[in-house]
Amino acid sequence: METYGKILLIAMPAFFILVLFEKFWGVWKGKDTVPLNDMISSLSSGITNVTKDVLGLSIVVISYDWLFSKFGLFQIEATWLVYVLAFFALDFAGYWTHRIAHEYNIFWNNHIIHHSSEEFNLACALRQSISSIVKIFAVFLIPAAILGVPPQVIAIVAPLHLFAQFWYHTRHIGRMGFLEKIIVTPSHHRVHHAINPEYLDKNYGQIFIFWDKWFGTYKEETPEIPAVYGVTRPVQTWNPIKINFMHLWLLIKDAWRAKKWSDKLKIWFMPLGWRPEDVAKKYPVNKIQDVYHFEKYNPSLTKGMLIWSFTQLIVLLLLLSYLFGNLADIGSPGIFYYGGFVFLTVYAFTELMDRNPNAWAWEVLKAVYAMYFVFTTGDWFGLNSFLPGSLFIFVGYIFVSVVLTIWFSLKKEDYQLAS
Structure with a gap:
């Protein structure tokens, strides 16, 4: 570790x-x-x-x-x-x-x-x-x-x-x-x-x-066939935590909805993409039919929101570096609580990038989670002892993050395409 x-x-x-x-x-x-x-x-x-x-x-x-x-x-x-x-x-x-x-x-x-x-x-x-x-x-x-x-x-x-x-x-x-x-x-x-x-x-x-x-699985790239990337059932989100479990969730729903018990069991071990016939007919899923003519996922965002999302990423990378460099000092179960904050942060700011109007709620949850440890321990897993004065910077970041996320979530305006 x-x-x-x-x-x-x-x-x-x-x-x-x-x-x-x-x-x-x-x-x-x-x-x-x-x-x-x-x-x-x-x-x-x-x-x-x-x-x-x-x-x-x-x-x-x-x-x-x-x-x-x-x-x-x-x-x-x-x-x-x-x-x-x-x-x-x-x-x-x-x-x-x-x-x-x-x-x-x-x-x-x-x-x-x-x-x-x-x-x-x-x-x-x-x-x-x-x-x-x-x-x-x-x-x-x-x-x-x-x-x-x-x-x-x-x-x-x-x-x-x-x-x-x-x-x-x-x-x-x-x-x-x-x-x-x-x-x-x-x-x-x-x-x-x-x-x-x-x-x-x-x-x-x-x-x-x-x-x-x-x-027998080799295929050479040919100039006449320009590669188109993604998955045939597009994920339609920037949230990596959601993406990680969406196929599993589809399998669970399909297994539950299937009428035949044999289908409920074999769906897990069938070739990728197989669905019970009755379920596929009643509950169709979005699948790309023509790979050369489909709209890529790209919810329109302001430059300000893009800059803020990138800032969130940088801050998280710095906080993650502190975690990885001080695993022994933070100890268990502290490192797992810290990991929970990392996941909450990623979930919150990628929901904002998805233009989810409820993204602010995830951000507030992240702030409450972080402040609980700050108030009960007087530090952020030893960060202030490691770098004096950093606790005030961390608390300031949490406050600014909540304010900006609520502002971006509730603001109504015409958004420009991300670049």
Whole structure:
């Protein structure tokens, strides 16, 4: 927990700078692929994901340590060759978990957030799940466990493998010559994120593309078919917490409404998109019929509201950095209370971006939640002791946030399209 938090203290600003660089690069080149509202939503999703992971809010059904102890036939040293082997093992496991997430209803809920952006940029790489409470990833590492790859090697390689999947989420890098035959490139991954019928459910590889070629899921990007991004059932919200659970909620409703008991059970394990015939007929859902002619989600916002939403994001990143840098000092259960504030903040300001007239209520709830801890402890989880005078700044932020959110929520005017 603490080690991962310290890694993120370096990774978070690095990713943020790269996201901003892509934004400014696109503006300079006349090809801006990073709308501000989409970027804020994506980064907010990343915040919820890393918060969940650092706090350990998930259940590992089968751990790699357990597999290693039960199935390991060999005991090998952690040499550089073993690290390479572990990297390939992780990528093999990643291919199959990724593919399963796209092929079965029950697993799609854990992955929908990553595909929910109707843009394709570095920021959308950070749209990661908070709904993957139960993890089965280690099952696909049985070959590595049998070969005797030590658990500490997997623990080191796993974050590197994850972070190495960031760079190829961009439209500013074209085809990359001979590398197209070996690794996943931006061209390959543009195909994967596309909802064009020709591209749908292809290129599951995370680092190496040859898995797709070997297992029949490879598709090359072609200039004649420009990729269109998103999901075929558009999410229609900037709120990443809502997106994380909307597919699960649809499955629950469909299972409840289905007349046949067989449908109530099999809906969870059927191919992605399958719905009971009676339910689909009576309760249709919005689905894109023509990927080349549909309106992207873009509720009109004033520049002031966009600037304020971006400010909220920056403040939250600073507060999150304090949490990750002081996990041991804050301790338990304090870190979980702090995590609750992070989630409330994201929910409140993304509801405002959605133009929800009740967004102010979430903001007030966030303020009441924060002030409870301030008044009962005289500090914000040790922040004032860490940086004298910061408590007054924090309380001032909470006050300003409530006032501006209420003002933006209730103000009636013509809004301009976000850019």
